[in-house]
Amino acid sequence: MTRTPLFNRVAIIGLGLIGSSIVRGAMALGLATELVTTDASADVRQRAAELGLGHRIAGSSAEAANDADLVIACVPVGACGAVAKEIAPHLKAGAIVSDVGSVKTAVLKDMAQYLPDTVDFIPAHPVAGTEHSGPDAGFAELFVNRWCILTPSEQAAPEAVERLKAFWQALGANVETMTAEHHDLVLAITSHLPHLIAYTIVGTAEELEGVTESEVLKFSAGGFRDFTRIAASDPTMWRDVFLNNKDAVLEMLGEFQEDLSKLTRAIRRGDGEALFDHFTRTRAIRRGIVNIGQDAAGADFGRPHPHLPPKDDGKS
Amino acid sequence: MTRTPLFNRVAIIGLGLIGSSIVRGAMALGLATELVTTDASADVRQRAAELGLGHRIAGSSAEAANDADLVIACVPVGACGAVAKEIAPHLKAGAIVSDVGSVKTAVLKDMAQYLPDTVDFIPAHPVAGTEHSGPDAGFAELFVNRWCILTPSEQAAPEAVERLKAFWQALGANVETMTAEHHDLVLAITSHLPHLIAYTIVGTAEELEGVTESEVLKFSAGGFRDFTRIAASDPTMWRDVFLNNKDAVLEMLGEFQEDLSKLTRAIRRGDGEALFDHFTRTRAIRRGIVNIGQDAAGADFGRPHPHLPPKDDGKS
Numbered sequence: 049m050t051r052t053p054l055f056n057r058v059a060i061i062g063l064g065l066i067g068s069s070i071v072r073g074a075m076a077l078g079l080a081t082e083l084v085t086t087d088a089s090a091d092v093r094q095r096a097a098e099l100g101l102g103h104r105i106a107g108s109s110a111e112a113a114n115d116a117d118l119v120i121a122c123v124p125v126g127a128c129g130a131v132a133k134e135i136a137p138h139l140k141a142g143a144i145v146s147d148v149g150s151v152k153t154a155v156l157k158d159m160a161q162y163l164p165d166t167v168d169f170i171p172a173h174p175v176a177g178t179e180h181s182g183p184d185a186g187f188a189e190l191f192v193n194r195w196c197i198l199t200p201s202e203q204a205a206p207e208a209v210e211r212l213k214a215f216w217q218a219l220g221a222n223v224e225t226m227t228a229e230h231h232d233l234v235l236a237i238t239s240h241l242p243h244l245i246a247y248t249i250v251g252t253a254e255e256l257e258g259v260t261e262s263e264v265l266k267f268s269a270g271g272f273r274d275f276t277r278i279a280a281s282d283p284t285m286w287r288d289v290f291l292n293n294k295d296a297v298l299e300m301l302g303e304f305q306e307d308l309s310k311l312t313r314a315i316r317r318g319d320g321e322a323l324f325d326h327f328t329r330t331r332a333i334r335r336g337i338v339n340i341g342q343d344a345a346g347a348d349f350g351r352p353h354p355h356l357p358p359k360d361d362g363k364s
Numbered sequence: 365m366t367r368t369p370l371f372n373r374v375a376i377i378g379l380g381l382i383g384s385s386i387v388r389g390a391m392a393l394g395l396a397t398e399l400v401t402t403d404a405s406a407d408v409r410q411r412a413a414e415l416g417l418g419h420r421i422a423g424s425s426a427e428a429a430n431d432a433d434l435v436i437a438c439v440p441v442g443a444c445g446a447v448a449k450e451i452a453p454h455l456k457a458g459a460i461v462s463d464v465g466s467v468k469t470a471v472l473k474d475m476a477q478y479l480p481d482t483v484d485f486i487p488a489h490p491v492a493g494t495e496h497s498g499p500d501a502g503f504a505e506l507f508v509n510r511w512c513i514l515t516p517s518e519q520a521a522p523e524a525v526e527r528l529k530a531f532w533q534a535l536g537a538n539v540e541t542m543t544a545e546h547h548d549l550v551l552a553i554t555s556h557l558p559h560l561i562a563y564t565i566v567g568t569a570e571e572l573e574g575v576t577e578s579e580v581l582k583f584s585a586g587g588f589r590d591f592t593r594i595a596a597s598d599p600t601m602w603r604d605v606f607l608n609n610k611d612a613v614l615e616m617l618g619e620f621q622e623d624l625s626k627l628t629r630a631i632r633r634g635d636g637e638a639l640f641d642h643f644t645r646t647r648a649i650r651r652g653i654v655n656i657g658q659d660a661a662g663a664d665f666g667r668p669h670p671h672l673p674p675k676d677d678g679k680s
Contacts, residue, residue: 073672175585176585178663179650180663187669189670189671190669194585222582224582233574233575235583237568238569238587239586240586240587242588244627245624247642249557249561249623250646251627252553252616252619253553253649254645254646254649256616259549259550259553265656265658267491267554269510270491272553273658273659274558274590275558275561276650276659279649280650283640283647284640287636288636290630290631291639294634297631298628300572303572307567308564314606315607315610315613320603323599323602323603324603327599327603329570330595330596331596331599333592333595343585343589347495347501348494348495350665351666352666354505354508355505355508356392356504
C-alpha cells in the first residue's frame with residue numbers, strides 16, 4: 049500500500065543537509081506527487097541531479113516555486129528574505145510557504161514582507177542536524193523522533209498548519225507550535241549558546257601558547273572532542289543565527305556568565321562542596337534527555353570502540 | 365598462543381569505570397599471573413565478585429598491594445594520598461606503583477611523600493572514559509587507540525617506565541611521557557575546561573526562567589545534549605580534579621573568557637565577517653581529530669538513527 053501524497057507539488061529551495069534530507073525522506077515516503085528542487089549553486093544543482101534529489105531540478109527559486117503547493121526555503125537564515133522576494137510573484141494562491149531556519153522572529157519578518165496574502169506562511173524549525181553540510185550529507189532518517197517547531201504567522205489558516213504538521217510527522221518528526229519569540233528564547237539555550245561556547249573553546253585551544261595543536265588533538269578524548277563536533281557546523285548558517293537572534297543569545301550568555309563566575313569562585317576558594325553539589329545536579333538533566341529518547345542511551349553517544357589488540361601483537 | 369604475562373601479581377585498587385576496565389582488559393589478555401582487586405566500598409567489592417573482576421578480591425588496599433609487582437590506584441585524585449599511605453608498608457621492593465588520575469602534579473606530591481624509595485613510582489593518566497561510573501560501566505576496549513600519559517617520578521627507573529608502558533600498550537593504548545606540570549596544562553584545555561563549561565551550561569539551562577525544563581529536554585538535539593554527556597560524569601572525580609588543578613584551570617578559563625568576549629562583541633556589533641572567520645577556522649580542528657582517529661568519522665558521533673516511519677502509519 050502506497051501512501052496518498054500529502055501534497056501535489058512540493059518545492060525545496062536549498063539542498064544542503066536539511067533540504068536534501070527532506071527531499072530524501074519525501075521521495076522515499078511518496079509525500080509529494082512531484083518534488084521540484086533547486087539550489088543557488090550550480091555545482092549543488094549538478095550534484096543533486098547525480099544524487100537524484102527530486103523529480104525535477106529547477107534552475108532558480110522562482111521556477112521551483114512556480115505552481116507548488118508547498119514551498120520550503122532550506123537556506124541560511126540571512127538568505128530567507130531574498131528567497132521570499134524572488135518567489136513571491138510566482139506563488140499560487142493557497143500555497144503553503146515555510147522554511148527551516150534556526151531563528152524564527154527574524155525570518156518571519158524578513159519573509160512576510162514579500163509574501164502575498166493569498167499564501168499561508170508558516171515558518172518551521174526542525175531541531176535536527178549533524179556537523180556535516182551539503183547535498184551529500186543529508187539522509188532520510190534525519191528527522192525521525194526529533195522535534196519540528198512551527199511558528200505560524202497570524203494569517204496562516206489552521207488547516208494549512210495541520211497540513212504542514214502532517215508533512216513533518218510523516219518524515220518522523222514530533223511537531224510543536226509556539227510563537228516565534230518563544231522559539232528564539234528556547235533555542236538560544238538549547239542550541240545557539242552551546243554552539244557559541246563550542247566555537248569559542250575550540251578557538252581557544254587552537255591559539256594556546258605552551259600546548260601544541262598536536263597535543264590538543266591527541267588528548268581530545270578527555271572531553272574536548274565533544275565540542276569540536278558542533279564547532280564544525282556550517283559557518284554561514286551559524287553566522288546568520290547569531291546575527292539574527294542577538295538579543296536572546298546575549299541574554300542566555302549573561303545567565304551563563306553568572307553561573308560560570310559562581311563555579312570559578314568555588315574553584316578559586318577550594319569549595320569542594322559547592323562543586324560536588326552542582327556536578328550532582330547536572331546529572332539529572334542527562335538522564336531526562338536519554339529517558340525521552342532525545343539522545344543515545346549507550347555510553348559515549350554510542351561511539352564505536354575498536355577491539356582489543358591480539359594477545360601476541362608484539363607491541364610489548 | 366597465550367601471551368606471557370607482563371607481571372606476576374597486579375593489584376587494582378578501586379573498581380570504578382577505569383579500574384574495572386583495566387581489570388577486564390588485563391584478564392582478557394592474560395597480562396598478569398594474578399590480578400588482585402579491591403575497592404573501598406563493600407558493595408562494590410560484592411559486585412566485583414559477581415562480575416568476576418579479578419582472580420581474588422581483597423578486603424583492603426593494604427591486602428591487595430601486598431607482594432604485588434604492579435599496583436594501580438584507580439581512585440579519585442583526592443583519595444590517592446590516603447591509598448599511598450595505607451599501602452606503603454606492604455609494598456615489596458621493586459614494585460611499580462601507579463595511578464590513573466586526571467591531575468598529575470598533585471597526585472605525584474600526595475603519593476610520593478608516603479612511598480618508600482624501594483618502589484618505582486610512575487603516575488599515569490589514561491585519557492579515556494565515558495559518562496558512566498562504577499564497576500558495571502567498565503569494558504575491556506576502553507583504552508584501545510586512546511592515549512595514556514606517564515609522568516614518572518625522578519626516582520623511577522627507566523626499565524620500570526618501559527614495563528608500565530608495555531602494560532598500557534597491551535591494553536591498546538598509545539603511551540606518551542611528559543612532566544606532571546605539562547600534563548596538567550594540556551589536560552586543563554583538553555579535558556578540565558570542557559567539563560567545567562559543560563557543567564556550567566547544563567546548570568544554566570536547568571535554572572532558567574521563561575524556558576521550561578521540558579523544553580530544554582525536548583529541543584536538546586540542537587546542540588545542548590552534547591554538553592549533557594560530560595556534565596553527567598562522576599561528581600567526586602570532577603570535584604577533585606578542579607580542587608587539584610586549580611591554577612591551570614583558572615589560566616585556561618582566563619583565555620577562554622577573552623575569546624568569549626571577542627565573539628560576544630562581534631555578535632553585539634553584528635560583525636558577520638569576524639563570526640564567519642572564526643567559525644571557519646574551528647572546522648579544521650575537528651578534521652584533525654577525526655584524521656588521527658581520536659573521534660568517529662561518521663556524522664553526529666555515529667549516533668543511531670531510527671528508521672523512517674512506515675508509509676501507512678496513520679500518523680497523518
